Amino acid sequence: MRNNNYKFVQKEVIAQQPPPLSQAGVTGWLWKNLFSSMSNFSSISAALQSIIMIILTFVLLYFCGGQLYSLIDFALISAVWSDPEVLKRGSCTTVDQGGSLPSGWSGACWPFIFAKKKLLIYGRYPAEELWRVNLVYLTLFLGIGYTLFEGAKGRQWTGLAMLTIFPLFALILLTGANFNISWSTNLLLLGLSILFIFFGELTRRNFLGNIISELTSLFYICGVTLFLIFIAALLLSIDYGLSYVETSDWGGLLVTLVVAITGIVASLPLGIILALGRRSNMPIARTISTIFIEFWRGIPLITVLFASSVLLPLFLPDGVDFNKLLRALIGVMLFSAAYMAEVVRGGLQAMPRGQFEGASAVGLSYFQSMRLIILPQALTHVIPGIVNTFIGLFKDTTLVLIIGLFDLLGQAQSTIADAYWSSPAQAPTAYLTVGIMFFVFCFGMSRYSMFMERKLSRGHK
Amino acid sequence: MTKEEEKEIDQSKMTISEEVVIKVEQMNKWFGHFHVLRDINLTVNKGERIVICGPSGSGKSTLIRCINRLEEHQKGLIEVNGVELNDDVKKIDKIRSEVGMVFQSFNLFPHLSALENCSLAPIWVRKMPKKEADDLAMKYLEIVKIPEQALKYPGQLSGGQQQRVAIARALCMEPKIMLFDEPTSALDPEMIKEVLDTMIDLAQGGMTMLVVTHEMGFARKVANRVIFMDEGQIVEQNNPNDFFNNPQSDRTKLFLSQILDH
Ligand SMILES: Nc1ncnc2c1ncn2[C@@H]1O[C@H](COP(=O)(O)OP(=O)(O)OP(=O)(O)O)[C@@H](O)[C@H]1O
Numbered sequence: 001m002r003n004n005n006y007k008f009v010q011k012e013v014i015a016q017q018p019p020p021l022s023q024a025g026v027t028g029w030l031w032k033n034l035f036s037s038m039s040n041f042s043s044i045s046a047a048l049q050s051i052i053m054i055i056l057t058f059v060l061l062y063f064c065g066g067q068l069y070s071l072i073d074f075a076l077i078s079a080v081w082s083d084p085e086v087l088k089r090g091s092c093t094t095v096d097q098g099g100s101l102p103s104g105w106s107g108a109c110w111p112f113i114f115a116k117k118k119l120l121i122y123g124r125y126p127a128e129e130l131w132r133v134n135l136v137y138l139t140l141f142l143g144i145g146y147t148l149f150e151g152a153k154g155r156q157w158t159g160l161a162m163l164t165i166f167p168l169f170a171l172i173l174l175t176g177a178n179f180n181i182s183w184s185t186n187l188l189l190l191g192l193s194i195l196f197i198f199f200g201e202l203t204r205r206n207f208l209g210n211i212i213s214e215l216t217s218l219f220y221i222c223g224v225t226l227f228l229i230f231i232a233a234l235l236l237s238i239d240y241g242l243s244y245v246e247t248s249d250w251g252g253l254l255v256t257l258v259v260a261i262t263g264i265v266a267s268l269p270l271g272i273i274l275a276l277g278r279r280s281n282m283p284i285a286r287t288i289s290t291i292f293i294e295f296w297r298g299i300p301l302i303t304v305l306f307a308s309s310v311l312l313p314l315f316l317p318d319g320v321d322f323n324k325l326l327r328a329l330i331g332v333m334l335f336s337a338a339y340m341a342e343v344v345r346g347g348l349q350a351m352p353r354g355q356f357e358g359a360s361a362v363g364l365s366y367f368q369s370m371r372l373i374i375l376p377q378a379l380t381h382v383i384p385g386i387v388n389t390f391i392g393l394f395k396d397t398t399l400v401l402i403i404g405l406f407d408l409l410g411q412a413q414s415t416i417a418d419a420y421w422s423s424p425a426q427a428p429t430a431y432l433t434v435g436i437m438f439f440v441f442c443f444g445m446s447r448y449s450m451f452m453e454r455k456l457s458r459g460h461k
Numbered sequence: 462m463t464k465e466e467e468k469e470i471d472q473s474k475m476t477i478s479e480e481v482v483i484k485v486e487q488m489n490k491w492f493g494h495f496h497v498l499r500d501i502n503l504t505v506n507k508g509e510r511i512v513i514c515g516p517s518g519s520g521k522s523t524l525i526r527c528i529n530r531l532e533e534h535q536k537g538l539i540e541v542n543g544v545e546l547n548d549d550v551k552k553i554d555k556i557r558s559e560v561g562m563v564f565q566s567f568n569l570f571p572h573l574s575a576l577e578n579c580s581l582a583p584i585w586v587r588k589m590p591k592k593e594a595d596d597l598a599m600k601y602l603e604i605v606k607i608p609e610q611a612l613k614y615p616g617q618l619s620g621g622q623q624q625r626v627a628i629a630r631a632l633c634m635e636p637k638i639m640l641f642d643e644p645t646s647a648l649d650p651e652m653i654k655e656v657l658d659t660m661i662d663l664a665q666g667g668m669t670m671l672v673v674t675h676e677m678g679f680a681r682k683v684a685n686r687v688i689f690m691d692e693g694q695i696v697e698q699n700n701p702n703d704f705f706n707n708p709q710s711d712r713t714k715l716f717l718s719q720i721l722d723h
């Protein structure tokens with residue numbers, strides 16, 4: 001018999017020991033990565049190789065270092081930081097150009113950005129209502145920060161609130177709500193949702209035959225979603241005493257974040273549904289998903305945006321006014337969902353058949369095994385692809401410029417046209433600023449995804 | 462006790478009742494044009510321990526996978542616990558929760574700890590509170606003798622330990638029938654014994670078991686019936702004694718001579 005005395009079982013994994021000193025720290029790193037490949041003079045060929053490596057290293061250092069230095073010089077050292085006398089363009093131009101700086105000067109003109117910061121961050125949002133945007137920004141960053149912070153208490157609930165309540169909250173604050181939603185629309189939504197839930201209940205009790213009973217969850221999901229939309233519609237039609245702000249007055253970072261976050265948040269669930277649909281055994285679901293995905297992947301985002309702003313209104317009945325931003329949002333959402341679907345499908349494809357069988361063998365239903373077994377693993381495997389799509393989407397938001405929405409880049413471009421600040425440094429400074437802001441967001445996403453990957457793969461690699 | 466020592470078997474604990482739990486009648490299955498299973502007839506009573514053997518590709522796996530409908534059969538009838546297997550998804554999920562299955566390649570969920578692997582189905586299928594499900598999982602991990610590994614992930618366990626977690630996972634649904642598809646063929650010899658011992662314990666607990674295996678020692682000791690399959694048919698079935706000492710068909714003799722030689 002085996003004995004049950006596990007006194008000697010090691011409970012913890014022994015912690016890793018630090019490497020020997022010659023391998024550790026800056027010296028170790030430098031040695032291993034830089035010098036070890038170019039300090040071998042033991043034979044003629046090795047010596048030749050080392051010499052070539054040394055020359056190449058210096059050439060590269062010279063060029064990269066030069067570039068890096070000119071960038072730092074432009075952005076920090078030679079840059080103009082303040083404009084105490086409110087000279088505007090005069091503060092950033094040389095004597096030859098009519099300013100006060102020595103001729104030959106070149107550097108960033110930061111006072112210009114400081115003067116335009118409201119435009120870059122809020123667009124033409126009315127100045128006295130800026131607190132609304134600030135409140136949204138604050139909740140957004142606090143909420144995301146808290147949700148992503150490992151070990152925070154109740155972070156999954158915060159995350160859920162960020163996905164459900166926050167968008168509504170942001171919408172109400174940013175627009176001012178008080179929408180004119182007719183009672184018939186509300187009743188229609190409520191009626192439909194009750195109908196779906198009723199169907200769900202019927203199929204759950206097997207009143208409609210066996211085959212339809214697979215659709216139970218679908219009915220419930222549709223019903224609950226419609227009900228939530230109904231609640232949202234009710235909340236949006238209340239007058240909160242906030243003045244209405246047209247979306248055409250939104251701009252800069254605000255538009256970038258609204259478009260990007262909507263696209264990101266919507267694309268993952270939609271993408272998962274589409275990916276599951278494309279792999280499902282039900283011919284209808286498969287065909288619809290495939291057509292949808294291939295359609296949206298087949299056209300460029302610019303075309304989608306153009307179509308949404310130029311083509312779509314032609315098909316809408318007269319008098320139906322469909323907000324330009326909303327149309328762009330829907331276009332971006334569907335477009336990114338199609339891409340996401342293929343990324344997720346890649347992950348599903350890589351799952352071994354045994355996982356599906358193991359899940360069914362213990363009695364999990366299709367939806368349960370997808371949610372609990374397959375998707376957690378498949379999504380973990382494709383985190384790099386998912387984040388890639390997110391980052392791509394974030395940067396693609398700049399395309400909304402062509403349908404007349406002013407995102408960060410568009411807004412920056414519009415500020416360049418300001419003649420009061422016209423100087424050779426104006427455009428480079430504006431683009432540098434936009435570049436830095438985009439980099440911060442994209443790099444942040446990238447780092448967080450790396451952290452997630454490490455965390456999730458800890459258990460089972 | 463030494464490792465080589467054989468596990469005691471108390472035949473009196475392994476009683477077979479009259480109740481029929483699996484009924485397969487004139488069952489046929491095709492993979493495309495390939496006729497994998499031909500006219501299978503099989504009745505299993507509660508408490509039986511059946512070992513299925515046969516050459517590779519003879520359809521053993523396919524047969525037991527049909528019993529919990531991991532594969533669909535095209536003709537004939539399969540009844541498990543009195544419920545006929547057909548397209549009704551809900552019935553199938555119910556049958557699957559009453560029939561445990563252990564795979565050759567374990568098929569544990571790598572993103573969940575051993576304990577979570579076991580408590581998952583009780584929580585989601587049997588709607589058990591988490592605390593209760595954890596206790597249940599722990600109980601079965603103790604039965605398969607690896608409670609100390611409960612918090613490890615499958616990737617951190619040896620093959621034998623993984624297979625025992627897989628057995629515990631199946632047991633957690635408190636199934637009436639257990640299906641084993643070559644549970645020891647992916648294991649090193651020294652791990653085979655620990656898994657077989659677990660299965661012997663299970664048999665002594667009165668579990669109905671269908672085991673595809675090439676472990677003839679196990680068949681001799683534990684089985685009450687050995688089934689030989691070839692080319693998708695049940696060629697011969699008998700009690701282990703007669704099956705091994707007095708095989709009827711030539712194909713069985715050939716097969717036995719091949720596997721018992723070495
Ligand atoms: N999904 C499938 N599609 C097509 N043919 C299959 C499929 N699964 C199994 N087969 C074929 O069916 C036959 C029986 O397979 P099965 O896995 O049941 O054999 P087995 O008796 O379990 O063999 P082994 O001892 O090697 O596991 C084999 O010839 C195999 O190639």
Ligand SMILES: [Mg+2]
Binds near residue numbers: 521522523642643
């Ligand atoms: Mg097999």
